[in-house]
Amino acid sequence: LKMADAFCKADSKANVLIVCTELCTLHFQKEHTIDNMTSSMLFSDGAAAVIVTGNNESKGLNIDHFYSTVAVKAKKDMAWELSSKGFLMTLSGYIPELIEEDFNNLVSNAVTAAGLDKEDITHWCIHPGGKKILEAVHKSLGFTNGQLENCYEVLKEYGNMSSPTVLFVLEKIMQQLEERAQGKIFGAAFGPGITMETFILSV
DSSP: OHHHHHHHHHOTTOEEEEEEEEOGGGGOOOSOOHHHHHHHHHBOOEEEEEEEESOTTSSSOEEEEEEEEEOGGGTTTEEEEEETTEEEEEEOTTHHHHHHHHHHHHHHHHHHHTTOOGGGOOEEEEOOOOHHHHHHHHHHHTOOSOTTHHHHHHHHHHOBOSTTHHHHHHHHHHHHOOTTOOOEEEEEEEETTTEEEEEEEEO
């Protein structure tokens, strides 16, 4: 998404198609370990696509800002390892605790870098990596009014599809937007590292 945005800002005639396809079931492991069982229950196959354009007159959302950080202290708690049997997934139970501890600071840093306040965010597009992940985000941000409802719905309906999942959440948000609505969408996703990537979109 960052690369597509850079292309489009450099060339107003550019149109970039991003396609996220994840076939997580290809990496099913037969060995009975907690990590393997957790991965099999949580992850699913999925695909999503989005078009980014340099044409500011086009209908859609505007990309305002990106922000990312890496929680190095948890680099061994979420990892993909390449092996002759496919990807080997490591997911420790410490990840939700780490996210609960760090996520509010991440959001504060991201919105400040964009010249905004947390109160300016009207919609939350958080990658539903799992129920405990969403609960950790909910607690960290002090939510009380179902701000992550779309994230929970995508997790319930589809599971964690890896990269396409946050786009499924974004689609739900877009479907609910009223004509001429205004606001800011804060998106965040987590990956091995732990890497935390965010974006801010204008409605």
